[in-house]
Amino acid sequence: ASAGSxxxxxxxxxxxxxxxxxxxxxxxxxxxxxVPFEFFPHLQDSQAFLPELLRYSRLTPRxxxxxTDSDGVVIENGRIDFIGQPLLIAGGMxxxxxxxxxxxAQDDGTGAGSPE
Numbered sequence: 252a253s254a255g256s257x258x259x260x261x262x263x264x265x266x267x268x269x270x271x272x273x274x275x276x277x278x279x280x281x282x283x284x285x286v287p288f289e290f291f292p293h294l295q296d297s298q299a300f301l302p303e304l305l306r307y308s309r310l311t312p313r314x315x316x317x318x319t320d321s322d323g324v325v326i327e328n329g330r331i332d333f334i335g336q337p338l339l340i341a342g343g344m345x346x347x348x349x350x351x352x353x354x355x356a357q358d359d360g361t362g363a364g365s366p367e
Contacts, residue, residue, distance in 0.1 A: 253292035256324075259285045261313060268300060269293075274307045286326065291317040294338070301338075301345065308340045315340040316348060324348075 257263050261284040264274035268291070274280075294300055294317045301317070308315055315338075316324055322335030339348040 256290050256292060258282050260289045261287070262289055262311075265289050265291045265304070265307070265315070268303050275310050287313060289313050289315045290324070291315055293320060295319040304340050305343050305345060309343045317345075
């Protein structure tokens with residue numbers, strides 16, 4: 252399920268973090284772009300992940316939603332809901348995602364969302 256979540260975003264570059272590849276150096280990162288943010292699962296697996304996401308967030312124009320295995324993101328009919336305590340990472344800063352960001356859903360009512 253986590254790989255599918257990453258594929259829904261504009262870029263799979265964050266997958267490189269799991270294998271030590273800097274996201275900005277990830278080859279051929281284009282993905283489906285069904286949502287206008289990048290997604291990072293399994294945040295709890297390594298203490299090195301968050302510093303790398305913070306660093307990369309200074310380089311990408313898109314926000315990053317990062318989840319542990321007990322968190323989730325649901326987008327339906329233009330509404331975005333967060334389960335647990337995912338982080339919203341942007342501009343080198345992280346904060347609880349909460350229900351702060353309805354604009355991230357950009358759903359057109361079909362459930363498919365809209366790319367940037």
